[in-house]
Amino acid sequence: MSGWLAARVAEVVPASASGRVLVLDVPGWPGNLAGQHLDLRLTAEDGYQAVRSYSVASVGAGERVELAVDEVPDGEVSPYLVQDVRPGDVLEVRGPLGRYFVWQPEDPGPVQLVAGGSGVVPLVAMVRAHAAARSPAPFRLLCSVRTPADAFYRPELEALVDDAFRLDWVWTRAAPPGWPGTPGRLTAAGLAAAALPPEAGPTVYVCGPTGFVEAAASLLVAAGHPPGRIRTERFGGS
Amino acid sequence: MAVVSRGFGARRREQDPALPPGQYLTTDFPVLSAGPTPHLHAGEWELEVRTETGARRTWSWEELLALPQEDVRTDIHCVTRWSKLGTRWRGVAVDTLLEGVETTAAFTTVHCYGGYTTNVPLADLVDGKAWIATEFEGAPLPDEHGGPARLLVPHLYFWKSAKWVRGLVLTETDEPGFWERNGYHLYGDPWREQRYW
Incomplete structure (x- = not known):
């Protein structure tokens, strides 16, 4: 290097x-x-x-x-x-x-991305790579942030939504005006509603603060995603 | 010669001679894991040592706890640049597990629940340099930090102190483990900053 x-x-x-x-x-x-x-x-x-x-x-x-x-x-x-x-x-x-927490456009498989706060950054790179390659691989990003003011890259991500890319937000403290539902942390039901199901066989990338990744990865495993298909990146203390 | 960044340095932290180069002190306990945290039950837990000839020894959770326990106070250094000083652990010395084991192997592959592996020379696990740790700061090791048991080999970067340890396999050649195949250094000495290769 x-x-x-x-x-x-x-x-x-x-x-x-x-x-x-x-x-x-x-x-x-x-x-x-x-x-x-x-x-x-x-x-x-x-x-x-x-x-x-x-x-x-x-x-x-x-x-x-x-x-x-x-x-x-x-x-x-x-x-x-x-x-x-x-x-x-x-x-x-x-x-x-780093060579593990990466996505390459040659990978045709479905991908579920799960971000907590600024953990969205490496996942934004994946969404950009997916868009730039016009990859048909089903891509979904579930972003958990405290309030709209805390959301990185929201306009760009919203603009990239298309048939192959779905974007969902979880607002934990305050949602944008007119948002249906109540602010709160990611739940099993919220995950099931937004994420690719285990039967779709996605590779799952989770990035965020330690507490968020622990919680999200546990929900994913409980929902039936094989632990070996879930790649995680954590930051901050526990 | 390093480039000076204008105006940097106002918020600098105390430098401690116990910190290896490029490390900073944290009072948190960050988590570096490639995947979800396994939640293991002591009842189904087992530890194995296997030699290059296939000879095998195993310990149940109760058998491990029945072995002589050692208290360890040590500094730990993560490749992601945080260090903690004076952490307290309790566990079984790897020397204890290897008593009477006949081997000419020079290396080990550490295997973990969840599939993670890492490679450590055998010489770095013996003579009081490594433990199977089951307690951290006087309490059972939390799952996200490797509970119920992790390897503790604190003189190397902390990814070598594999969480959720399941076994040590003695090998004649040095075979890269999980992070070592994904960009991290084969040996990982924090004082020589062997982070990546």
Whole structure:
């Protein structure tokens, strides 16, 4: 794997109440599969360094890399990325990393994606790859977020809905105006109503905070999805 | 020479010499798992050691708990860059499981409930360097952290401390396990930052 690459911030876009999208120009970036992550390194003037991993929202070849970063309260790196960074600043990245939590357009099988909060980022890359490849593989994304203000990528995802891609939202604290139903956490009934059934044989990707992934993966197993078909990525503490 | 990022460093954390390079301290206990958490019952749980000749030993949950238990206080380091210092565990030393086992194998494949595997040289599991841990911080090991039992081999990145451990298979060659086939380093020494290959 290659070493650290300079990454110039090309754009910063507010993406949610607590997050933003960073678009980076990374000369030498070899491209990435949908779902992969990278290591991002920051160096202070006195040489102090911090490194964190972030999922990549962009996909495919090209040297433009998109990240979406949610600010972790009391964090060291994410507040800098969400509040301080501006276009022209230079960071460093290394990657792409990870070969398991990935989707490749050659895979014709049905796919169920389940996201909690900013866990949607690697799944957005999969939805983008699916759309870009015009893949006929049935794709569904179930997104759980607290409120509409917390939803990353909502307009883009809504615009990608078509015969091969279905999108469902779970609003845990507050739903958009006119939304049918009551806000609340993902339930077995909610999962059954939105997700591909086990009989469809989907590969399932679940990404989100640890508590969400534990709960969602348990519901999926209880619904009859084979554990070996459920790929998970967790972040944060338990 | 690293590139300086303008204005970074204001929120920096204390550097602790017990932290390997590139790690940060957390008081949480994050979870790295490739799939759903298995919920295992002690009654159907079994631990196996199998040698390269096929010789096999097994322990039921009760048999494992009847072996000498050791208390371990250790730092742990996850490849995803968090470290916890001074964590307390209780379990059975791998040395105890291997007493009297005849082998010339140099490697092991650790097998887990749920299908996960990881590879560890045998030398890294013996001489008081590794345990089958059943308690964390004075309580039974929670399922999401590998309960009822996980391997604890704290001098390597923590993915080697396989959760939901089911057995150790002694092998003559070093065979990459699950994460090792998916981009992680074969050995995983945190002090040499052997994260990926």
